[in-house]
Amino acid sequence: MPARTDRLSADVYHALAAASAAAKEGLGDPVLVELVMLRASQINRCAFCVDMHLTLARKNGVSERSLDLLQVWEETDGVFTAPERAALALTEAVTVLTDGFVPDEVYERAAAHFDAPALAHLLALITVINSWNRIMVSRRTPPGELVWQ
Structure with a gap:
């Protein structure tokens, strides 16, 4: 299917961007944020x-x-810290939800x-990136394309 050229409405973009910013602010660690967002995006x-x-992760160290x-x-x-590993496990559990819930031990x-x-x-943060992923995948948005007005 060819890429869709319609644009994401500005109000939806701004709402998701605000939710993303709030979630990131509360975590404070840009490396952790990008690892979580990238991992969910890979799964999706x-x-x-x-x-x-990937670009943002490199910029954030x-x-x-x-x-x-x-x-x-x-x-x-020795590659990922214990908090990063816990966040990645939670990211995968929330993103996939194959059993309809996040396992207690992961939470x-x-x-x-x-x-x-x-x-x-x-x-x-995990919920917001999953929302972005679902919008972009559904619209077949290619890498690098601007999608909002």
């Missing part, structure tokens, strides 16, 4: 978002090694590394 096969978050190994993060030792692992406000912001 969103080329637009993967492209954008994510190492090339971390980017190279992100898809297999569970198989790595508890994240809660051990993030206080209640940070955990709420992490869940918001």
